[in-house]
Amino acid sequence: PASEISSLRQRIDGGWVADFSTYQDWDLLASLLKLWLRLLPESLLSSAAYTRLSGTLETLGEDDDRTAASEAAAVSDIAAFIGGMDSVRRGVVGYLMDFFAEVATHAEVNKMTAHNLGIVMGMHTCRMVHSAGMACGDMDAVKRERENQANCMGLVIEMWPRVQAELAKGAPSTPLTSPLPTRVPVSGKTSASMASPISEETSESESGSESESGSESESEGDAAPLVPGEHCVMVCAFSGDAQQHQLTLAEGTPVTFLQMREGWAWVSDASGNAGYVPVSYVEHQ
Structure with missing residues (x-):
């Protein structure tokens, strides 16, 4: 039940160390x-x-079109981009893939093949790519995207034992560029909204304005840093892009600061909705 999940979440968020080995409700x-x-x-x-x-999935093709060479290339590519992840993300991915791959080995009993696990977990582990059709409510586009997410996750689970072996050999890694902004957009706190902070930040960073960057650092340095778990307040309304995991919040909305990520504040509101807002829009309560 949702209430039981919520109760567990609150206990874990409060610092409770769970022993899930005692749980039988899978x-x-x-x-x-x-x-x-x-x-x-x-x-x-x-x-x-x-x-x-x-792209790896598309190159590999359907099951009937696969060859030993194409599968080996897919394994190498997956190992390369996982090896290029930061250590925390790589550790979490490895831990989960170890578990999912183990579950898939018992598919005759539990019916959870790599593909079925991909269907269950794909939408939760892969960021949705929002095409124009999806933005317009094209359900066929949404369905295709969900299927692609399932196939991608299923491929990683299926190939994981070989990927793991490749990583153990020290496969060359290919770092991935983070889609998150590299710094906070300059807001001045005078505007009531910012329709596309990610885009605005990109254009500002391309302009290479050292003076803006310097003044921003000075203004941020004047205030005490936010502390995870601290109750804060929105000092300016913000209209975020849900596709970029941003919240839309009114001025004066109480929020809980969770963490800082490359200049953006990850916060949650009273309803438990979590997302990014510009850190300059959040102040101590």
């Missing part, structure tokens, strides 16, 4: 894992990783 634990994946500031497989994995 559906509850699976739901808790999916909730945790959805609440991550950035999906476990970022848009860059997902785009690359989609």
Whole structure:
């Protein structure tokens, strides 16, 4: 039940160290894992990783078209981009893939093949790529995207034992560019909204204005840093882009600061919705 999941989440958020080995409700634990994946500031497989994995899947082709050489190339590519992840993300991906691959070995009993696991976990681990059709509510586009997410995750689970062996040999890694902004957009706190902070930040960073960057650092340095778990308040309304995991919040909205990520504040509101807002829009309560 949702209430039981919420109760577990609150206890874990409060610092409770759970011993899940005593739980027999597998559906509850699976739901808790999916909730945790959805609440991550950035999906476990970022848009860059997902785009690359989609390309690997397309190159590999259907099962009947696969060859030993194409499978080996896919394994090498997956190992390369996973090896290029930061250590924390790589550790989480490895831990989950070890578990999913183990579950898939018992598919005759539990019916959870690599593909079926991909269907269950794909949408929670891969960032949705929002095409124009999806933005217009094209359900066929949404369905195709969900299928692609399932196939991508299923491929990683299927190939994982070989990918793991490749990583153990020290496969060359290919770092992925984070889709998150590299610094906070300059807001001045005078505007009531910012329709596309990610785009605005990109254009500002391309302008290479050292003076703006310097003044921003000075203004941020005047205030005490936000502390994870601290109750804060929105000092300016913000209209975020949900596709970029941003929240839309009114001025004066109480929020809880969770963490800082490359200049953006990851916060949650009273309803438990979590997302990014510019850190300059959040102040101590």
